[in-house]
Amino acid sequence: MKDTLLFIPLLFISNLVLPQNPYKGDKCIVKSEFIYQPDEVKFPSCHASTIAEIPGGFITSWFGGTAERNPDVGIWISRYANGKWSKPEEAANGIRENNKRYPCWNPVLYNSGDEILLFYKVGPSPSEWWGELIISNDNGISWSASRRLPENILGPIKNKPVLLKNGILLCPSSSENDGWRVHMEMTPDNGITGTRTLALNDRKIAAIQPA
Incomplete structure (x- = not known):
């Protein structure tokens, strides 16, 4: 009984204090x-x-x-x-x-x-x-x-790039020619030039199309 009495007030307080998300389910859809x-x-x-x-x-x-x-x-x-x-x-x-x-x-x-x-x-x-x-x-x-695009640069593979504060466009990317490997690409000039990181996962964890 003590556990129940403690649980109910905490649940009540959390509902008052924590922000509630009004957009759930179909409410997230503006138009279809x-x-x-x-x-x-x-x-x-x-x-x-x-x-x-x-x-x-x-x-x-x-x-x-x-x-x-x-x-x-x-x-x-x-x-x-x-x-x-x-x-x-x-x-x-x-x-x-x-x-x-x-x-x-x-x-x-x-x-x-x-x-x-x-x-x-x-x-x-x-x-x-x-x-x-x-x-x-x-x-x-x-x-x-x-x-x-420049050699070895694929651009964002499926999901949108993110513009960083330093003006670099960070592109989530991946390759499938040597297993499924995820990497990031960076371009300071909207794709004219670019660099890429090494693969961020090994071949034991197959992953592509990061977001």
């Missing part, structure tokens, strides 16, 4: 809707979506095509403005100079304040892909030509 209908696009499969805030709305991106790993998979975007999503457009693909086409993977949007960065991967598989980047100066209406 489809960006497009199946008959509005030419690709049957999509995956790995990313979103960023822009003035007056949002921009989102994903990779889409016949199926993951197919050469026709490209990077698609849609913009949310005036209460509706724009028709999806292909912002990047894996067509090379020799007209050979590789699949695209895992777009990651980042709003630097001055421009929208769209990192993504190109290559036949996750163990062979490389990082590329396109940039928009008009909130996703138009995009630059694709630029391959």
Whole structure:
């Protein structure tokens, strides 16, 4: 009985003192809707979506095509403005100079304040892909030509980078060519140059796509 009497007052005090989170379950969802209908696009499969805030709305991106790993998979975007999503457009693909086409993977949007960065991967598989980047100066209406990231730099693999106080963009990344290994990448100039850490996990602990 003593334990019960002690427990009840402590529980009551904790409910008064500790901040309560009013956003639980469905309360966390502001709005839920489809960006497009199946008959509005030419690709049957999509995956790995990313979103960023822009003035007056949002921009989102994903990779889409016949199926993951197919050469026709490209990077698609849609913009949310005036209460509706724009028709999806292909912002990047894996067509090379020799007209050979590789699949695209895992777009990651980042709003630097001055421009929208769209990192993504190109290559036949996750163990062979490389990082590329396109940039928009008009909130996703138009995009630059694709630029391959520096050697051994893949960019943020799936989740958003974080801007540090010293101006370095810290990109959570990973590789799959020598087991599943997590590492971090740092760029002071939004992907023009970059460095990376050594793997943060050994092969006994398989991990990719850090957040």
